[in-house]
Amino acid sequence: MVGVRTQDLCKTYNSSPPLGAAGGFVARADAKGSKQQKNQIPALDGLSLEVMPGEIFGLLGPNGAGKSTTVGVLTTRVRPTSGQAWIGDHDVWKEQAQVKLLIGVVPQRPNLDFSLTAREILVFHGAYFGIASKLRNDRADALLEKFKLTERGNQMVRGFSGGMMQRLSIARAMMHDPQVLFLDEPSAGLDPQTRILLWDIIREYHAAGKTVVLTTHNMEEADALCQRLAIIDHGHKIALGTPTELKATIPGGFLLRLRFGNQTEGLLGRLRSLTGVREVRSTESTGVDIYADRGGSLISEIANLAASSGADLSDVHISEPSLENLFLHHTGRSLRD
Amino acid sequence: MNWKTFLAMLSRDAHVARRNAIQLGLQTFLQPLLFVFIFGRIMVGSGYMPESYKSLLLPGIIAISMVFTGIWAVAMPLIAEFQWTREIEDRLLAPIDVAWIAIEKVVAGMLQALVAGLMVIPMAWIVLRPGVQISIHDPLTFSVILVLIAAFSACGGLALGCTINQQHIGLMFGMVITPMIFFGCAYYPWSALKTFPILQKLVLINPLVYASEGMRATLVPQFPHLPLAAVLGALLFFDVLLLVVGLRQFESKAVS
Numbered sequence: 001m002v003g004v005r006t007q008d009l010c011k012t013y014n015s016s017p018p019l020g021a022a023g024g025f026v027a028r029a030d031a032k033g034s035k036q037q038k039n040q041i042p043a044l045d046g047l048s049l050e051v052m053p054g055e056i057f058g059l060l061g062p063n064g065a066g067k068s069t070t071v072g073v074l075t076t077r078v079r080p081t082s083g084q085a086w087i088g089d090h091d092v093w094k095e096q097a098q099v100k101l102l103i104g105v106v107p108q109r110p111n112l113d114f115s116l117t118a119r120e121i122l123v124f125h126g127a128y129f130g131i132a133s134k135l136r137n138d139r140a141d142a143l144l145e146k147f148k149l150t151e152r153g154n155q156m157v158r159g160f161s162g163g164m165m166q167r168l169s170i171a172r173a174m175m176h177d178p179q180v181l182f183l184d185e186p187s188a189g190l191d192p193q194t195r196i197l198l199w200d201i202i203r204e205y206h207a208a209g210k211t212v213v214l215t216t217h218n219m220e221e222a223d224a225l226c227q228r229l230a231i232i233d234h235g236h237k238i239a240l241g242t243p244t245e246l247k248a249t250i251p252g253g254f255l256l257r258l259r260f261g262n263q264t265e266g267l268l269g270r271l272r273s274l275t276g277v278r279e280v281r282s283t284e285s286t287g288v289d290i291y292a293d294r295g296g297s298l299i300s301e302i303a304n305l306a307a308s309s310g311a312d313l314s315d316v317h318i319s320e321p322s323l324e325n326l327f328l329h330h331t332g333r334s335l336r337d
Numbered sequence: 338m339n340w341k342t343f344l345a346m347l348s349r350d351a352h353v354a355r356r357n358a359i360q361l362g363l364q365t366f367l368q369p370l371l372f373v374f375i376f377g378r379i380m381v382g383s384g385y386m387p388e389s390y391k392s393l394l395l396p397g398i399i400a401i402s403m404v405f406t407g408i409w410a411v412a413m414p415l416i417a418e419f420q421w422t423r424e425i426e427d428r429l430l431a432p433i434d435v436a437w438i439a440i441e442k443v444v445a446g447m448l449q450a451l452v453a454g455l456m457v458i459p460m461a462w463i464v465l466r467p468g469v470q471i472s473i474h475d476p477l478t479f480s481v482i483l484v485l486i487a488a489f490s491a492c493g494g495l496a497l498g499c500t501i502n503q504q505h506i507g508l509m510f511g512m513v514i515t516p517m518i519f520f521g522c523a524y525y526p527w528s529a530l531k532t533f534p535i536l537q538k539l540v541l542i543n544p545l546v547y548a549s550e551g552m553r554a555t556l557v558p559q560f561p562h563l564p565l566a567a568v569l570g571a572l573l574f575f576d577v578l579l580l581v582v583g584l585r586q587f588e589s590k591a592v593s
Contacts, residue, residue: 013593075430076430077592077593098432100430100432100433105426109421111424111425112422112427113427114417114424115424116353120352124348127345127348127349128427128432129342130341130432
């Protein structure tokens with residue numbers, strides 16, 4: 001079993017990151033906002049991670065957090081500005097060919113070879129990895145079957161739907177039976193059934209003793225699939241642990257997002273004094289986030305308090321303990337922002 | 338260096354070329370054959386050109402066919418594969434150093450250029466005959482020049498393909514390919530430029546000049562041509578230069 005490690009990874013793009021390598025829109029808004037050095041786009045800022053051998057590890061964060069860049073560095077496609085990365089004992093940037101033997105990569109957007117049929121893509125991929133002819137043909141057929149692509153096996157992939165391309169990308173990454181499988185936003189664009197199929201396949205692959213590293217901004221996926229998670233934002237690691245551990249760090253667990261027509265003085269203090277309220281934060285101009293031990297039962301008290309303070313309560317949103325809340329708690333931003 | 342991976346990538350390119358054989362054939366041979374027909378048959382047959390022009394034209398046509406097949410075979414797929422689809426990535430992730438992937442593309446392009454060159458000779462000869470006087474006096478020199486031309490075209494394709502974006506393909510033809518063809522001494526010998534002395538010096542930066550003159554030197558030495566040593570030296574220089582530039586560009590495109 002093979003683990004993955006990074007040490008103080010930094011990456012600054014000099015121009016907008018190439019779409020293929022970086023996948024997302026890396027902190028572009030920030031770069032525009034600050035007028036310092038044009039086009040210098042920071043994507044990773046001293047990221048250190050350790051993924052245990054045989055673990056399903058998730059990188060969770062909003063678009064532009066640096067997830068794809070991290071995967072890019074670990075898969076020899078993005079050269080870090082500084083810092084080091086290892087797959088097993090191999091330094092990614094010193095022993096690229098050995099590293100590439102150990103890893104399988106599913107990119108954020110399918111990068112299939114459009115000049116080939118689905119089956120040829122798998123068979124040639126096997127050939128690139130030196131797999132003997134009979135074995136690679138058998139494996140290609142088995143993977144087409146597993147990903148429900150057998151009927152389309154002899155068609156050119158140009159005409160495939162997004163979901164089919166995504167399935168084939170995953171099949172291709174598994175073709176050489178890599179020790180570490182990287183999946184960058186694997187379920188983006190998949191329908192719910194296919195997503196479940198994919199999760200099953202990832203779990204099965206993991207059960208065979210393989211390490212899986214996936215990025216996602218989907219809470220449900222991170223929660224359902226990952227044994228440990230790193231939450232990253234602006235190229236920093238802001239939290240690390242099992243989904244349960246991470247959720248336990250949110251004060252109270254419940255999040256009540258309130259919006260008032262006008263916010264009167266002393267309102268925050270009075271909200272803080274309610275039983276079960278653990279933390280009160282003011283957001284934007286008239287919004288308030290309350291972390292509390294209870295959810296719905298607080299509403300009537302909040303409404304009374306608001307009425308007696310003259311603050312007009314205009315919107316309430318309650319969410320149960322989740323990684324989404326955790327992210328919000330750490331960054332003040334929603335994952336979907 | 339991982340030979341299995343290298344050969345697998347080469348066989349992938351051969352497979353794709355076989356699949357597109359008809360399209361490739363038309364692309365490679367239609368233009369030179371039409372050119373040969375118009376200038377070698379119609380213009381000569383009607384007396385506007387002397388009979389000897391046939392023999393002068395053929396080596397130039399071979400050079401042009403090879404050079405553009407090689408450039409095209411390497412540059413066009415690379416331009417497409419480095420676009421947003423990043424089709425090349427399954428090869429970038431193959432267990433081999435990135436530079437070898439570029440070299441594989443060069444080898445594939447060279448093979449296509451050699452096939453084009455060797456096929457256009459009989460085809461053009463059939464269109465032009467009778468009256469073509471070509472012969473291979475020195476097979477070794479001829480082979481060396483063929484290989485050097487194939488290498489220059491494929492390395493040129495690598496350098497262009499990794500430098501130009503899809504939206505600039507038109508510009509590449511207008512600004513690079515077209516002047517290269519017309520000032521490449523393919524349709525006239527370099528010595529014919531002696532009445533334009535500045536131009537005659539200027540065209541020496543065009544590697545197609547050495548390809549055309551090299552073909553002339555080995556196939557129709559009865560016509561004036563650049564000395565063989567100059568041809569060999571210049572072709573070798575351009576091979577190395579374009580390979581170095583191409584590899585650098587490829588690596589900067591492959592890794593961000």
